[in-house]
């Protein structure tokens with residue numbers, strides 16, 4: 253891999269778990285700087301791991317099936333964001349087969365329908381809150397839940413959309429917590445799973461009519477790589493793996509408003525130019541903090557930076573540090589959407605949703621949907637449908653996942 257084998261240094265502390273909790277998104281960055289390298293070894297959550305960042309590290313982590321996600325994350329995270337039998341726990345042919353189902357559900361035409369549903373729901377919620385001050389994060393969760401349900405083909409009478417929005421958002425909000433907050437979110441996750449399992453059973457039994465082209469029908473009819481139908485509980489988990497991250501796009505909506513509020517010159521540019529909206533979106537995804545890291549377990553031996561990686565060892569790719577790596581990005585701390593003009597599209601430098609290739613590796617299959625939703629919202633927000641009252645706009649990098657202190661309150665114009 254690297255022409256110049258170097259030794260991967262160790263973090264000086266015997267255990268870095270508390271340091272990770274304390275430093276949050278900057279945990280890796282501070283140590284890469286101090287140890288002057290793009291990787292180091294540390295003890296985290298009870299096991300040793302190599303923490304790495306940068307374009308080359310991302311390609312090592314994401315390409316050639318070197319890593320699985322098995323036992324890579326602490327169970328408090330795993331139970332909220334993945335589950336037994338879900339796509340993220342699969343590798344090789346079973347993974348590729350399941351992934352192709354997601355890529356079909358999220359192809360260009362389907363993403364366009366999702367964006368249309370989002371615009372409809374945004375208009376509705378805007379009217380509902382006209383003249384009121386609301387936290388955009390919560391409103392975004394509701395708009396995206398309604399859009400995801402309508403787009404995926406779930407009949408409105410099958411669900412309390414406000415309750416589901418709360419359950420789906422809680423899974424992401426609480427993923428980095430431990431103790432009661434995490435347990436409460438797990439209970440809410442189980443309720444959401446029960447709801448999804450019942451829905452899958454009813455679609456299969458034709459008690460619920462679902463359009464043949466809908467995502468809910470695709471999952472209900474889904475099979476494994478040997479042609480066997482997906483077990484009901486696995487299909488239910490995949491329903492959540494589709495709905496939950498669409499709702500999570502709400503964080504990027506918040507960050508978009510934060511960015512345009514603090515850099516108001518972008519309103520006029522974005523309103524009339526869809527490409528500029530996409531550049532702003534990519535800079536929002538690069539600049540603002542969301543998933544800090546992704547952990548993987550070595551599947552087969554390989555060598556990198558003069559070190560042998562043995563099966564079962566853990567590595568952690570620092571997504572935040574890679575998105576802010578000065579070797580890939582000039583002035584990484586500044587919000588500069590123009591950096592994406594003529595960008596080469598390297599898959600391993602802009603990695604808020606993973607690196608490598610989505611079709612063959614674990615990179616997010618929802619990236620095009622995320623970009624399309626956020627860019628469309630940037631254009632809607634550029635028309636200033638709300639004002640931004642005085643509030644605490646600070647975003648703590650110690651809190652994972654991050655949000656502005658006041659959840660980005662906006663006052664909807666009538």
Ligand code: HEM
Nearest residue numbers: 339340493497498500501542546604605606614616617618
């Ligand atoms: C809200 C913005 C989003 C962020 C920050 C995000 C982030 C990520 C990341 C970092 C991964 C890679 C995990 C890994 O390497 O193991 C991933 C995977 C995944 N994402 Fe997203 N995602 C987002 C939106 C979406 C959307 C909209 C969908 C679906 C509609 C989606 C569905 C998935 C699925 C199913 C996987 C697992 C892929 C696999 O294991 O092959 N995500 N996401």
